[in-house]
Amino acid sequence: MFCEVELLRDVAVLAENLDRNGLVSQRSIITRLLEDLLNEKASKDHGYFLAVTSLKSIGKAEVVDESGDVFFPVVFNCRTFLPFKGEILQGVVHRIFRHGVFLRCGPIKYAFISARKMPNYQYVAGENPVFLSNELAKIENDVVVCFMVLGVRWIEKRGDFTKEFVMLAGIEGDSLGPISLSGADEFDV
Known part of the structure; x- marks a missing residue:
């Protein structure tokens, strides 16, 4: 069955992707989100991730001291496929x-x-x-x-x-x- 689910993911952007002002483009965050979903492929609860259908919000950045990487909480809608018994x-x-x-x-x-x-x-x-x-x-x-x-x-x-x-x-x-x-x-x- 196809479903539309709202998900929250912490998206890591590597320190080397920051510009000179320490900023990250929205495009970099979205690209990294899509790469992460592609690698994750599926989850037991939601099924296979097929497509991101809308981006709800990108939260405030949190910097990890050791690496300098930046994490952004991202809320988005995703179309999934999860078969059910009897379908x-x-x-x-x-x-x-x-x-x-x-x-x-x-x-x-x-x-x-x-x-x-x-x-x-x-x-x-x-x-x-x-x-x-x-x-x-x-x-x-x-x-x-x-x-x-x-x-x-x-x-x-x-x-x-x-x-x-x-x-x-x-x-x-x-x-x-x-x-x-x-x-x-x-x-x-």
Whole structure:
């Protein structure tokens, strides 16, 4: 789900970015804020940071004596993406295995649909494996699939995952499964 949240961040501006009068441009503060959000990527409470939509205020500077760096409290609105259990989303298949498929859904790289949660679909092995339904609908790489979120987990740090959400999904229900988009070769969530 897309949300609009108000956030507060202390933005550090390095001492070397101060002008001769010891001032910092608003542009430097905003640039640093955007860099910090890009590095942070997501939070457990708010989801993935997609865009800063408005800047509410930049507070008074506080200088750190040891380094000479300057910290500014910045209040801003940010658009985020945080999926919830029961939500209907769309994703693009990027890996197929005997036990299910992995989808990408917006900034989420790992949404898994178990073969058990794909009723009437059978795995068909081969060079390009697919799941084929009794009605000949096909789930293969690069196909857009409409699914229901069954569970969401936040992973702070584990192996290659760093600040990521992973999802379990299913296509049990009406209007769920592979969909076609007219006039588009590719789908961008």
